[in-house]
Amino acid sequence: MAVPSAVAGLLKRPARLGDAVYAAIFERIMALEVVPGERISVDAVARQLGVSQTPIREAMGRLESEGLVRKTPLVGYSATPRLGAAELADLYEMRLQLEPFAARKCAALMPDAVIEQLEALCQEMADLAKREGLAAYAQFAQLDMAFHDQIAVSAGNALVAEALGRLHSHVHLFRLLAEAKVPAAANGEHEALVAAIRARDGDGAEAAMRAHIERSRRRFA
Template sequence: MEEAILVISEKRMVPSTQLKRPTRLGDEVYNAIYSQLMSRQIAPGGRISVDRLVRELGVSQTPIREALSRLEAQGLVVKAHLIGYSAADQLDSARLHQLYELRLLLEPFAAGRAAMSMTEETHGALIKLAAEMQAGEAAPQVEAYSRFAQLDSEFHDLIARASGNELVQETLTNLHTHVHLFRLFYHARVTADAIQEHQQIIEALTLRDPQAAETAMRHHIERSRGRFANAFAR
């Protein structure tokens, strides 16, 4: 009897083959709507029809509403009582100027702190994100631009977290900086220049040089301000 129990126990311990989990439908729907917002296929301030998205994406309302809730949390979408969803309004020139003033105060500081306290895991994650941004240039333009915006946001958020200052991180996150900036205009030059500047930031962080990291981040933000300010000259 004991032998039988032992055999059964051993059989139960045999590991089963794990199946790869498919991409979540919710993520696919989120990415599709995110791309439409970034490329301004859904214009800033424009109404978002859930029924239209149901027909266009061929899914039920549930994953669409889940995706819109995620986008609302990011500041890309707003929801009004009895009206529904609409795309967030675009930045104006004054708001853009204020946004960059705040970024110049906080992000170089965060980069300098990150250079001193960043873990090897975080350093590796930043290198991976930079590589993904560069590899994405080969994708179709609309898809590449939308994906770059997501990765760029992750890149800056990761540096803010690595600073160890939770208030700085929370402030930058709540600004929803990147999702608004990348809707200003659509141009591949934005990604090409930013990729080079990101590399300079990583090099400074790799050296664990806080002054160099602050300088590289400040240079990146000032160059970014110039690129996006051109949107208002059109």
Template sequence: MVNSYTSGTLRLPARSVLSDDIHDAIMGLLLSHEIAPGEHINIDALSRRLDVSPTPVREALARLESEDLVSKQPLRGFTATPLLTARQLDDLFQFRALIEPWAAGQAAAEHSQEDADALLAELERGEEATEIDIELAYAKMSEHDARFHELIARMSGSQRVHDAFTRTHCHLHLFRLYQARKSVADAETDDVDFADTLFGLYYQPATGFLALHEHRGIADAVLSGDSERASALMLSHIEESRKRNAPAARLLGGA
């Protein structure tokens, strides 16, 4: 499960809150590019900004390192990880194409009624992205996308597959690519409709978010017990997502 991607005014955690809130606050800064990819992280400055001591900030950064959002270098400290390159993005989707179609097929064969209820509930949560302001909708959709794929991996019954998927942190990386592309478009064009143009990669007026439309098909195959169709639809979904995200990686992440 991932934290909220929604950007906006930074909500400073109170001094007494758990470290999770510090982690979430810093993650928000990374995902919104307020801490830019490749930027060195000044722990003391970040501590002052969050109004906490350096200790919980260091603890949060250690967690974020395990989520591949920051890296620690000897004698330099923490740095925000760069955006995925085109090659890294392709490698990520190749890996997903190996494990997720299998997971979807297994989910179709093995799911319980509790699993079915959870999958239907997640589709309903995904619909919420179609009902909010366009500036926040993609963040909401990204959260749903991450939950949906994590749920399918868990429904496969394989802990190894579930763990392998969650360790890719793929949706965090994809959201960072989207945010970077949106920032570039915002800076380089006076077209007030640039967001609509960007959304065209992910959203169609007739069907809504393309990923949500594809999720419905996968869920239908899973819930009907059709392993072959569930696997095929998941593979197609991953390939379509790769195509939608590849231009941003080529533009922003390099080769």
């Protein structure tokens, strides 16, 4: 994996080094600095970031659980290949079955403090919509995944959360190869969804999530 000039150099060491390492590798994948299918050397990344292999392997485990990297015995890690069009269609079909259900549950179960976190994520994503390029899209992708994952977790169904956990990253990787631009329309859809959850409107939250996913699918057409 080549060292991109924008992120080359040693990482600063925050209280949670593993999170910083994860974010650095995630951004490289989402910015296509690591292309789908490319091998990722743990040793090389450790040297590039100036850390031991332990946080690199921890980050790779997280990325593998999200479907962004694959581990092959005796070979190591590589970036997950991009989904084909048929696989993407299957992914959206699954999302339409599960995420509106999760949104309805969140209208009843999500604590106010978590709703406030979703509102903050909406604001951050809206700010990114004013920027262009791969770096802005990579940041948007990470926030969008956090947004949808929080809704899945807050629905209170562990199986639904697990099933959805690997889906959203593939949507973003598919989009990257076509258009590296933050979809501004998605921000209004996110805000409508959070507003329905805050109003404790289960029907409205389910409808808002369904509309968001269907419009997202049409944006690929």
